């Protein structure tokens with residue numbers, strides 16, 4: 001009798017654990033989300049939405065009450081960056097590479113998909129070029145088909161190795177088309193050109209934001225950009241590595257400031 005009871009208790013123990021897990025998942029707390037009426041609630045696609053900058057934009061648009069679809073191929077993006085939204089009725093996460101076409105219905109597209117840190121985008125320059133050219137073409141095609149507005153996350157690197165400081169929008173840049181950074185610089189330049197061609201020829205509503213060197217939470221520890229490198233080296237008590245003569249100039253911004 002005693003053994004029977006013991007066996008029974010042993011058998012139900014894993015079940016109890018499962019029930020506890022299920023209960024926890026039902027009472028999962030999401031960050032606070034505004035209620036928007038049907039009329040104000042937009043269906044928004046964020047490519048690269050699980051990335052460093054993209055995931056902060058995902059947070060902002062989710063908390064504003066929109067329906068957000070994140071598309072990411074997880075090359076530099078991470079599921080962990082958006083896991084706090086998984087299961088929310090306004091949120092969807094799709095593992096997809098923008099180099100392949102995508103057919104969904106949306107009102108707005110924030111096109112951020114691309115590695116952004118120099119070591120990451122130089123790791124596979126052809127892939128970086130495909131992402132920024134074919135990927136942007138696919139997203140503009142989608143915008144045209146569904147009548148969505150598209151915002152392209154461009155970069156200060158469209159100015160190349162600038163001869164003017166600080167750079168304003170009238171400056172056309174100083175770019176080496178065959179230099180080590182060309183895959184990203186020229187990829188983003190042609191992406192901008194495509195946006196304006198789709199606007200002029202097809203009437204697609206576009207926006208282009210040239211994002212400068214960004215730092216903040218969810219940056220990879222081994223991102224390779226200067227801020228995370230210096231922090232890591234400082235924490236490890238190592239000397240900070242300044243490349244070249246250290247006379248470079250950069251404009252920095254905090255990641256949350258990029259999303260307001």
Ligand SMILES: O=c1ccn([C@@H]2O[C@H](COP(=O)(O)OP(=O)(O)O[C@H]3OC[C@@H](O)[C@H](O)[C@H]3O)[C@@H](O)[C@H]2O)c(=O)[nH]1
Nearest residue numbers: 116117118155156211212213225226229241242243248
């Ligand atoms: O460890 C380091 C890293 C970088 N640097 C220097 O610090 C400066 C900044 O370099 P980063 O690697 O942080 O990146 P960059 O500013 O060159 O480009 C970045 O900023 C603009 C974004 O739009 C781009 O996506 C991103 O590549 C460069 O002059 C670089 O030579 C160091 O001195 N030491």
